[in-house]
Amino acid sequence: MQFHHHGYVKGDPRILPAAGIGLDRPAELPAEMDVLIVGTGPAGVLLGAQLSMYPEVHTRIIERREGRLELGQADGLQARSIETFQAFGFAERLLQEAYRITEMQFWRPDPADRSRIYRAEATLDSAGVEGSTLSEFPHVICNQARVQDYFCEYMANSPSRMSPDFGWELLGLEVEDGETHPVKATLRRTAGPDAGTERVVRAKYAVGCDGARSVVRKSIGGQLLGDSRNHAWGVMDVLVDTDFPDIRTKCAIQSEAGSILLIPREGNALCRIYVDMGDISPEDHGKVRETPLERIVEIAQSIFHPYRLEVRDVAWWSIYEVGQRLTDTFDDVKPEERGTVEPRVFIAGDACHTHSAKAGQGMNVSMQDTFNLGWKLGSVLTGRSPESLLDTYSVERQVVAQKLIDFDREWSTLMGAKVLDPEHPELGGVDPKEVTAHYLKSEVQASGFGTHYEPSMITESGEHQHLASGYPIGKRFWSAPVVRVCDAVPMELGHHMRADGRWRLYAFAGREAPGQGGAIEAWAQWVRTSPESPYVRTRREGDDAGSVFDVKVVWQQDHDAIEPHDVDDVFRPRFGPFQLRDDELVYAADPKDDIFERRGVSRDGCVVVVRPDMFVATVLPLDRPELLAEFFDGVLLP
Amino acid sequence: MQFHHHGYVKGDPRILPAAGIGLDRPAELPAEMDVLIVGTGPAGVLLGAQLSMYPEVHTRIIERREGRLELGQADGLQARSIETFQAFGFAERLLQEAYRITEMQFWRPDPADRSRIYRAEATLDSAGVEGSTLSEFPHVICNQARVQDYFCEYMANSPSRMSPDFGWELLGLEVEDGETHPVKATLRRTAGPDAGTERVVRAKYAVGCDGARSVVRKSIGGQLLGDSRNHAWGVMDVLVDTDFPDIRTKCAIQSEAGSILLIPREGNALCRIYVDMGDISPEDHGKVRETPLERIVEIAQSIFHPYRLEVRDVAWWSIYEVGQRLTDTFDDVKPEERGTVEPRVFIAGDACHTHSAKAGQGMNVSMQDTFNLGWKLGSVLTGRSPESLLDTYSVERQVVAQKLIDFDREWSTLMGAKVLDPEHPELGGVDPKEVTAHYLKSEVQASGFGTHYEPSMITESGEHQHLASGYPIGKRFWSAPVVRVCDAVPMELGHHMRADGRWRLYAFAGREAPGQGGAIEAWAQWVRTSPESPYVRTRREGDDAGSVFDVKVVWQQDHDAIEPHDVDDVFRPRFGPFQLRDDELVYAADPKDDIFERRGVSRDGCVVVVRPDMFVATVLPLDRPELLAEFFDGVLLP
Ligand SMILES: Cc1cc2nc3c(=O)[nH]c(=O)nc-3n(C[C@H](O)[C@H](O)[C@H](O)COP(=O)(O)OP(=O)(O)OC[C@H]3O[C@@H](n4cnc5c(N)ncnc54)[C@H](O)[C@@H]3O)c2cc1C
Ligand SMILES: Cc1cc2nc3c(=O)[nH]c(=O)nc-3n(C[C@H](O)[C@H](O)[C@H](O)COP(=O)(O)OP(=O)(O)OC[C@H]3O[C@@H](n4cnc5c(N)ncnc54)[C@H](O)[C@@H]3O)c2cc1C
Known part of the structure; x- marks a missing residue:
């Protein structure tokens, strides 16, 4: 956990200093906002939590219910969800009670x-x-209500000081082109003395996380197809x-x-x-x-x-x-208009896909939907990325949803079927062994690791995949043990990731030790100084180095062979009002469990580029830094 | 974490249901209370947290300061302290930020x-x-202020709903024999509109956790001896x-x-x-x-x-x-009166011992002082133990403090000394190698594991120590891996301990598997049914089995060879309003890391008795359950 570098933090370091909208956030739902999220289910609260880390963006999350969910609904949490909670800082606490x-x-x-x-x-x-x-x-296993509580706590502690607006129901919405806030939403108060009264609010974007009977989906003309x-x-x-x-x-x-x-x-x-x-x-x-x-x-x-x-x-x-049902669209862009019109309204979670509870997928997939969407909205709304980035949401998640539906159909057919009596095969039924076999076969999918994004503006096709075979491009970045050099603490490289909207560049050094030159030094210098470097060109005045990119290095040598002054400044940037060095970006392979071995990283080194939602975007060679520039040219605006 | 068995817990399971004083705790400091704690340093807040688990006891903790400590003072936390935090449920969270x-x-x-x-x-x-x-x-390393915050959160979430009374300074106290609340304390308001006004309050017991310049110590005529x-x-x-x-x-x-x-x-x-x-x-x-x-x-x-x-x-x-200073007494009983008069006033922490910061002991030892005292006060005040139990506090902790002072004197002399110049030995100084050697030698002491309580009414002399050589009697019970049978979860046996004032009986089974008889079955039956069994005779009407004793069993067999119905009911007691079974008391050795091997437990089995402050009280053979009765006869009242 990083704190104190902006001056002493006297209280709980999990409560971040308020900024932007968080300095004076209106307690009442305002007439205009940047993002309107509808629904505080798992999809909605994750999205709220993610956007709460962009205090420049005014996000509100409305919920028909009068207050928090108390019990019931989903409770199965895949390992992938726990990894996600880790990025939101509450994995340990949730595991304790699960x-x-x-x-x-x-x-x-x-x-x-x-x-x-x-x-x-x-x-x-x-x-x-x-x-x-x-x-x-x-x-x-942990109840959906508790998962939602943790995300809400995260929002409240974020720079945006966000909390859901309970007691508001969406009646419908429409998009009025040409307005700064084109989404016009009609709401009704469901609680309090003014229950029943209606209001219209406006937003730049709206996201329907409003469950299987989604009003947002209906408003944009979406349909759930399949067996209801x-x-x-x-x-x-x-x-x-x-x-x-x-x-x-x-x-x-x-x-x-x-x-x-x-x-x-x-x-x-x-x-x-x-x-x-x-x-x-x-x-x-x-x-x-x-x-x-x-x-x-x-x-x-x-x-x-x-x-x-x-x-x-x-x-x-x-x-x-x-039943297994899937929506025909995840946003309000008609297929024939894709690429010419940008989406303004999105749907996520049960609003897009419903299925059985048997494989324990619902809450999990819904959260991954909005984990995919959140940083994209944040990046576009803060002017960092072109609006076209938003198109990738529907494209990427539709495929995942289709896979989910297929998986669930198979699984629930098997589980729901009559059991074969070996003495009476003529009566029909499923051989139970088949059930077990299927269960084992589908472990990767069932644990949330089946997602593999196709090539797009944010996911490359993998020309250099061989440099890091254990980091498949398009799949989630899987952590592995390393040793942090500054304090010799063994830790998980991936557990340093935060759901802070930043891109991650993991530079795996070649054979040379720090100070001995090699491709890593040239790469680091290029990243730090070249006008083409995305690290340089995306840096805004007044921002710390590393605000857009979290750049870390992993050396092959033992931690005690690495002296800080031999390491390029891009890995030891100065930050904060006191311009101190950040010493926590330099790592060494753990000799007891070498990350180069474990993740198939080339001894020549390479760069693993990871998206803000923890998916591997690409793997690049150290000696061609211009490829990094090429990749980010389309993703991050100058 | 155990919850839901009294009905569904709709919120954070760490917030325990209010009970006793917690149902209607006076917001203002009352005129009379059971225990008055002076000071919210590490010693005071641990004691408050421990006593907050006895909602029948009305405890108040006053503090001269207007509010929480914000920064400064101690920050070194030994492994022993983290083990203690584990028992208070916040080790993980503190480690995250440390x-x-x-x-x-x-x-x-x-x-x-x-x-x-x-x-x-x-x-x-x-x-x-x-x-x-x-x-x-x-x-x-984590600041004292944060440690205090976690303990205060624990108090607030406890059945007693306790929080410190800030802005009250103790001016002095005296003990008036013969009163139900013999301790008479004079306080002064230090904050708020009524600052400066004085009040007298009365308590059954008072504990001075008021630091090096302790007013409580002075009031009972105690002195810090040594170099000031x-x-x-x-x-x-x-x-x-x-x-x-x-x-x-x-x-x-x-x-x-x-x-x-x-x-x-x-x-x-x-x-x-x-x-x-x-x-x-x-x-x-x-x-x-x-x-x-x-x-x-x-x-x-x-x-x-x-x-x-x-x-x-x-x-x-x-x-x-x-300087190294040590008090001549830890309570208000004069040496010549020990055994005839029972203590009413105690002191703990810096009030008893001060020393350098170099070995990072201050905050740690202070907390262990009150971890030793807390359950004793709770047990006496709830009528479970005789008052003589309170004598063991001073006896046990005085020895620890002396050791601490000696250790610190050596360490700070070494660290403070001039360094020897090998070229000029005539100039004097310490050989630096000596410093390193000393550092390594004192690791056990420096980590908080040097404490070894002498035989007393709560610590036996160790006739059967050979049955579990890895659980030295008088030292802290050290956790080890096991597998919980009901859900096949590998876990640390000791991490199930809670600072709940209960005694722990760890029954290590002999060679026989469950259902095959052997000493473990006879032992379990005796504990559950014999009128002499402390488990039976201390059980009060309306209380759950296991309110005084947490009785667990560890089998030598693999977890999947153990069927619940073969295990005696003492290890699967019914509890709560629905009289459900507690399935979480039955463990198996982990074949990958056998606790019998690791802790030198005899293959014939044995019982390890652990005090509420996590120290091993005794090790007993399974086939002589009457020894258990003998031990507890003096400790727990009928
Ligand atoms: C009654 C019920 C039982 C379930 N049981 C299980 C189960 O046993 N096992 C399992 O795995 N999954 C179960 N599920 C499914 C699981 O809960 C979902 O897959 C998961 O919650 C999807 O998350 P979500 O955020 O997309 O939607 P949801 O969790 O459904 O959240 C939608 C939120 O939007 C709010 N909302 C809806 N419409 C509006 C509106 N117009 N205006 C404002 N707010 C609105 C709702 O009140 C709700 O809080 C159940 C779902 C429900 C509804
Ligand atoms: C200024 C200072 C600096 C320190 N620096 C270090 C350090 O650098 N490293 C280190 O290891 N240790 C340091 N220590 C020591 C360390 O903090 C103690 O060993 C540890 O806090 C002991 O805990 P305690 O609970 O016994 O007492 P304390 O933490 O001293 O707590 C005593 C509490 O009682 C309150 N109090 C005192 N008198 C009264 C009264 N009459 N009425 C009501 N309340 C009262 C005080 O305000 C205080 O909150 C320092 C202590 C102090 C005071």
């Missing part, structure tokens, strides 16, 4: 007596385990007394009486039980929603047979109808 | 040119490093521009011009420089305190020669006069 998944048990009809279930097999969840091929962070509701689940958060031995383990239970997904919850006693209510016929017309809680409990009990399941308290329950 | 020490550099006069300093050698700080012989937690001031240091928290290469590393610098202790601070730029101002003659009469800041900077600059040191900002500075 339930951690280390394995999943598969229960099936006992071959000896198919009316009973038995523990058939287990799969391990490798995320967060030493040597994991997924992430150093685990897969956990083909399957129903009863879901309940309950305190139970049971002799089922795996009550604190994630279980997929497939019995002759139906199937259950059992998710132990944070705390030490609560669990969530998803009870399969079967396919819904088109003639159902919502009748399934009238199923009483007692019926869901009854079905659960019969599935658990021969184990006893006594529900002692119900914290929340719901009938959750699902 | 500076971590991994090595120390020793700079000395360059043999080639003694007017210059050079980097002579380095020592590694093993705390927090894989395979450490000290602790799994590191040694860090024999040495002076200039200390400054500064932002500097320098070419000194180790500015972000802890350094001991001994030059011909004097010596410096350099402590990099949290954040990324601030550092603390202790500049040796030399011995103070008895005739000094405080003149050294008039030294201006400019002079301290000048001395520092000459010591850093040939490196440049330019001070850009000064956050805090002080002249810190030190």
Whole structure:
């Protein structure tokens, strides 16, 4: 954590000094703003948190509800989400209170007596385990409400001092071309003495994070395509007394009486039980929603047979109808106008894609939608990037959503299907082994690491990928251990990333040690001094070096062989009012776990360029710094 | 973290439900209270935090200052303190913002040119490093003010909803025998419109955590014995521009011009420089305190020669006069009355012992003082323990303080001494190698692990120590990895400890697996059912099993070989209003790092009894449960 360099910070260093709009932020929703976010679900609060780091931008986030969400909805958090929380500074705290998944048990009809279930097999969840091929962070369960709380705390502590405007419902919006604030939104007060009154507000951009029934989507003429509701689940958060031995383990239970997904919850006693209510016929017309809680409990009990399941308290329950649906657009630009008209309204999260809860994707993918969008809006609104950057949002996320929908369709078909009785294959059903096999196969996707962005203005095609094979271009930058030189502290290189809208340049040095010349020195000097260097040309008067780019170096030598004065000033820039040196940008490979080995980085060195949303934009050779200029010419304005 | 079992917790699970005094805690300081703590330094706030977990006890903590400490004073935190913070639930957060020490550099006069300093050698700080012989937690630097903030947050979130009463100074106190609230304290308001007015309040007990000039100590006739001031240091928290290469590393610098202790601070730029101002003659009469800041900077600059040191900002500075002093008593019982009269007034921290800052002990030892005292007061005031328990505080901590004083005297003599010039041994001075050797030798003491309590009513002499050689009786219980059975999560056994005033019984099972009988089963049954069992006899009506004892089991078998229904109910007690089972008390050795091996636990099993302040009270064989009864008979009332 970096603080004190602007003078002594007397309180909690997580509370950043107020700036811009945060110096005098209107408590009431104003008539005009830069960005209007609709909805405080996971998508909305992440976006708010990200934009709160741009205090020059006035962002408001409205929510129909009177206050914070208290319970219910999603709770599965993929390792990718925890990595994201790390960038927002609250991963540790959330992990402390979360339930951690280390394995999943598969229960099936006992071959000896198919009316009973038995523990058939287990799969391990490798995320967060030493040597994991997924992430150093685990897969956990924590309620959506708490995730939202953490993002809101982040907003409140940000320079913008942001907090949601509760009690405002969006009724509709339209875009009026030619205005400075072209988005015109009609709102209704839902709480307080003036409940029911309507207001019109204006924004430069609006983002609909308003869930599956999104008004924003409808306002821009978007449609959810696909099966609206083909399957129903009863879901309940309950305190139970049971002799089922795996009550604190994630279980997929497939019995002759139906199937259950059992998710132990944070705390030490609560669990969530998803009870399969079967396919819904088109003639159902919502009748399934009238199923009483007692019926869901009854079905659960019969599935658990021969184990006893006594529900002692119900914290929340719901009938959750699902289908796989995907919107035809993520913004308000018509396909035929793409490239000529720039988007003004976006949608994200459940507003774009809905699917089952079985693969635990909803909250996670929704957050990644807005993590993709947030920095782009920030960069355009602060005049750093051309508006065309905003087009990449829809392009990139539409592909991800399609993959998600396909994945979920497969997964829920398998999970929802009848179990094959080997004695009676003629009755049909899925071989349970297939379920397990599929589960294992889809680990990367299920953990949130399936996303691979296609080449675009912000993601190169990978001519120099061989220089860093462990940093696939278009995929998320995966951290690895290094040693910080100034204080000899072993740490994760990636955990230094902050959701601060900055680009990252990781310069991996070649064989030469500091002071011995080599491509790294020439590269560093070029970056620091060349008029073509994006580092130089994007620097605004009064801004610190490093405001747009976080430039770090990793040496191959041991940390104690590296003397600061041998290292180029671009890696030790002066900053802050006292013009002190930032000593925390210089790293050394950890001899116990060499990052060059682990991530397949060439011994000749290279530069890994990472986007503000933590995705690898490109890999470049050290000896051709002009390629860096070429890449950024289209992305960052002079 | 355990929550939800009393019903769904809708907000931050760290905010515990209010109870007892917390339901309606008077905002203003009342006329009568159970415990009056004087001072909100590290000793005071830890004590407040500990007692806030006893909502039946009304504790107040007064502070002369108008509000929180903002900066300055101590900042070195030993690994033992971080372990303690873990028990208070804020270790992770504090570590995130702290500076971590991994090595120390020793700079000395360059043999080639003694007017210059050079980097002579380095020592590694093993705390927090894989395979450490000290602790799994590191040694860090974080300002005292932040430590105090975390404890105050803990109090505020506790069932007692406690917060300090700022703006009250203690003028003096006396003990009036025979009263229900025998301690009569005279206070003066130091802030607000009524500043200057005096008040008398009464308490059952008072604890002076009021620093070196303690009024409480004086009121009970205590004296600090030893050298009051024999040495002076200039200390400054500064932002500097320098070419000194180790500015972000802890350094001991001994030059011909004097010596410096350099402590990099949290954040990324601030550092603390202790500049040796030399011995103070008895005739000094405080003149050294008039030294201006400019002079301290000048001395520092000459010591850093040939490196440049330019001070850009000064956050805090002080002249810190030190000597080694120790009080003759830690409570108000005269030596000749010990055992017949029970103490009513205690002192802790700097009120009892003062010494140099060089070994970074002050804040740490002060907190351990009150961690020792807190649970004893809580246990006596809730009627769980006899008053004689309170005698053990002075007895135990006096020994620790003496050791601290001796250690500091040696260390500061060495560090403050002139450096030997090998060319001119006749000029005298200390061989610098001796300093390094001493530093390494004293690592255990310096990290806070030197404390070894003598046998007493709460610490046995160790007849069965051989059953768990890695848990020395009288020393702190050191955590080790295990796997929790219910959810297969690998974790640190000790990190489950909370500063909740409970005793811990760690039952290490013998060779038999669960359900196979053996001593563990008989032991568990005895503990759960025998009328002599302290677990049974101390249980009050309406209380959950486990309110006084946290009873855990560790099996030798792999976690997946253990079925819950084979494990005795004492390890799976029912709790809370819904009478759910607590599944989180059953552990298995981690095959990758077997706790039985690591801590020298006998394969026949044993019981490790741990005090509420995390010290090992005794080790007992499984097959003699009556020894457990014997031990607790004197400690816990029926
Ligand atoms: C009742 C319910 C139960 C669910 N259960 C599960 C589950 O068991 N497991 C699982 O994995 N996922 C579940 N989900 C899905 C999961 O919560 C979503 O995938 C995830 O929350 C998507 O995040 P989001 O930010 O896109 O939308 P949401 O979390 O839906 O947030 C949308 C927000 O916008 C607000 N809003 C909507 N319209 C307006 C408007 N016009 N004006 C102002 N505010 C508006 C809403 O009040 C809400 O706060 C459930 C969702 C719901 C609604
Ligand atoms: C000015 C100063 C500088 C220091 N510098 C260093 C350093 O550089 N390095 C280092 O390691 N240690 C330093 N120390 C020592 C270190 O801070 C202590 O060892 C540590 O704080 C001891 O904790 P404590 O709780 O016993 O006492 P303290 O932290 O001293 O706390 C005592 C508290 O009691 C309050 N108080 C005192 N008298 C009364 C009264 N009559 N009524 C009400 N409240 C009262 C005080 O305001 C204070 O808040 C310094 C101490 C001081 C005072």
